Amino acid sequence: MSLPTKPLPLRGGWLLVLATVPGAVFAQAPPPQAKLMINVRERPDLGSVIVGVLNKGEPAVVLRQEGEFVRLRTPGGTEGYLKHKYLAHYAGPQPATVPVAATPAAPAMLPVEAYRSPYPAEPLVGTRPRAPAPGGPPPPMTFLSADRRSGVQFTxxxxxxxxxxxxxxxRRELAQEGYGGQVDKLDRAAPAGFLRIGYGLSAPWQLEVALSYIDDLDLRLSSAALTPTTLAQSVADHAPASGFGLAPTLAYRWSWPGSALSLRAGGHFSLGNETEVRLNGRPLDVEYRTHGWLAGLSWEAAGPSGLWQGLDLQLLHVNELAGLVTLSLRWGQ
Known part of the structure; x- marks a missing residue:
């Protein structure tokens, strides 16, 4: 680069003076470098194939600029595209220079306005996806979104x-054991309820224990063939049990925004019997404890104040197959 000169008149001749530009520093600019670890893609499109990665601080050779993308060459020789806003020390394509007369008043450097892209930043490799913008489409359904945290729930x-x-x-079942009388009355429905305590294991598994109560089922028998003691044992083996019971279960929960579906399986252990049995009009003392399997399905919807309300269906074997249908209310994480 040649410097401007200016001749000054002197007595007896001329003096050639070298003019300088104030603040001018002649230094080589550093090469463009990656501001952070960023993907290098095959085409100037965020959806194209990733052909390489430029680590933070690595230099690159910019070949050309295409809109907000630049085509560059990495230190490993890979060529591809990325957005130029992720490059430090890159001021965009340089226009052709023309020689101008140097003037002391000209500034050494013009201010450059920072470029702000209207598009969202591309996520880094291995990072979690960006949350959707307000008013945009809902996130896709996931089976594990609502129950990742362990905690205690009460239902x-x-x-x-x-x-x-x-x-x-x-009557047929009792007849197989020698009972020849009649079954005058047998309740097939009774009020019931439960209190279930659950604890979140590794999501989405839940360990649960329920204390259930089934109201008494009235049973009326009439016969003179068997003694009450013999008949009581037959009833204990075949009639449905009622009263308090314990049900440990293991549950698997699917979750959607605002709702959840659970499947559970386990056992049911009767702690006593409150079924009122009468033989020929007189009370028959039947004391038995039975146990069986339990399977259930429940659906819940999120309500106010962190409460979940839903429908709970259970199949259990208490000497005979029975179904438990309840409306449920759950709280806790």
Whole structure:
């Protein structure tokens, strides 16, 4: 680069003076470098194939600029595209220079306005996806979004027990053991409820224990063939059990925004019997404890103040197959 000169007149001749530009510093600019670890793509499109990665601080050779993208060459020789706003020490394509007369008043450097892209920043490799903008489409359904945290839940259910056993079926079962009388009355429905305590294991698994209560099922028998003691044992083996019971279960929960579906399986252990049994009009003392399997399905919807309300369906075997249908209310994480 040649410097401007200016001749000054002197007595007896001329003096050639070298003019300088104030503040001018002649230094080589550093090469463009990556501001952060960023993907290098095959085409100037965020959806194109990733052909390489430029690490933070690595220099690159810019070949050309295409809109907000630049085509560059990495230190490893890979060529591809990325957005130029992720490059430090890059001021865009340089226009052709023309020689101008140097003037002392000209500034050494013009201010450059920072470029702000209207598009969202591209996520880094391995980072979580950006949350959707307000008013945009809802996020996709996920099975694990709502129950990742471990915690204690309390569920209360109130409903009814529906037994599949009828009078004729019970009479046939008792007849196989020598009972020759009649079953005059057998309740097939009774009020029931439960209190369930659950704890989140590794999502989406839940460990649960429920204390259930089934109201008494009235049973009326008439016969003179068997003694009350013998008949009591037969009833204990075949009639549906009622009263308090414990049900440990393991549940698997699917979650959507604002709702959840749970499947559970386990056992049911009766702690006593409150079924009122009468033989020929007189009370028959039947003391038995039974146990069986339990399977359930529940659906819940999010309500106010962190409460979840829903419908709970259970199948359990308490000497005979029965269904427990309840409305439930759950709170806790």
């Amino acid at each position: 209360v259910g109130v409903g009814a027990l529906l037994s599949t056993q009828d009078r004729e079926g019970l």
